[in-house]
Amino acid sequence: MDKLYTITELTREFGISTRTLRFYEDEGLVNPERRGRTRLFRPSDRRIIQNILRGRRIGFSIAEIREIILAYKDPPGESGQLTLMMKRVSEKRDELKQKRKDIEDTITELDLIEEQCLTRLAEIGVGT
């Protein structure tokens, strides 16, 4: 049935503000239909928003997110452009792998902090 979403429906679903969605439109990330001046978001817009939010969570800038979205929508037709894009994709992937390692190391560190807390708690618990 291809439901259309109003702006506030989506802000509620994703916990973001209307300002944020309008901003994403200004940035050319989403292109909702209009009934009069009112925005109506398609399922495809909704999916893009999910992508944006994911990108945001992992620290991509709007420009980077836009680049990925565009790359996905219409990969360039020219050979040189394609090769260039594959280089950029490869770089991004390396960056993400580094980030994943950073996260894993930090999780380990958090585990350590937690352990220290437990130890201290036990000491205190025994002492009193």
Add this chain to the structure above:
Amino acid sequence: MDKLYTITELTREFGISTRTLRFYEDEGLVNPERRGRTRLFRPSDRRIIQNILRGRRIGFSIAEIREIILAYKDPPGESGQLTLMMKRVSEKRDELKQKRKDIEDTITELDLIEEQCLTRLAEIGVGT
């Protein structure tokens, strides 16, 4: 031999600016010695800087990074504080796990884009 590092040595090693290191000092994240007014960073400072940069890469704010550094240095002595901290640690860990999943999904997506590029390239290559 406990080498001491000048500010520019470290900026070169880590690819950051002197302004950044001074900013981190203002924020209380590092405490270099002083010979006169000149900063001399100890190996411990250097390690903290590595931690800061790692935190930065995974999107932690300076405030969050400071919190983790402090938690690691001196875990609080009081029972309530300890329990509180463990809750915060647990939250951060969940956040990081979500982030790791986001990263893995995005890597998968990048793989897909790359594949599309390769397909297009093959098509072009054959056609010409």
Add this chain to the structure above:
DNA sequence: CCGCGCATTGACTTTTACGTCAAGGTCAAT
């Protein structure tokens, strides 16, 4: 002694990603 490179502080500026008004249009229900 002069200039060079490296160091300092302090103040002002910038960028990103929105938040926050202001001022008003539309429509359904009361």
Add this chain to the structure above:
DNA sequence: ATTGACCTTGACGTAAAAGTCAATGCGCGG
């Protein structure tokens, strides 16, 4: 017809994390 919910555009404000600029100091090779 007024209230209230929801929508709009446009302009201005803000916080974080530095960048940039100005003015200055210190030690050293030539």
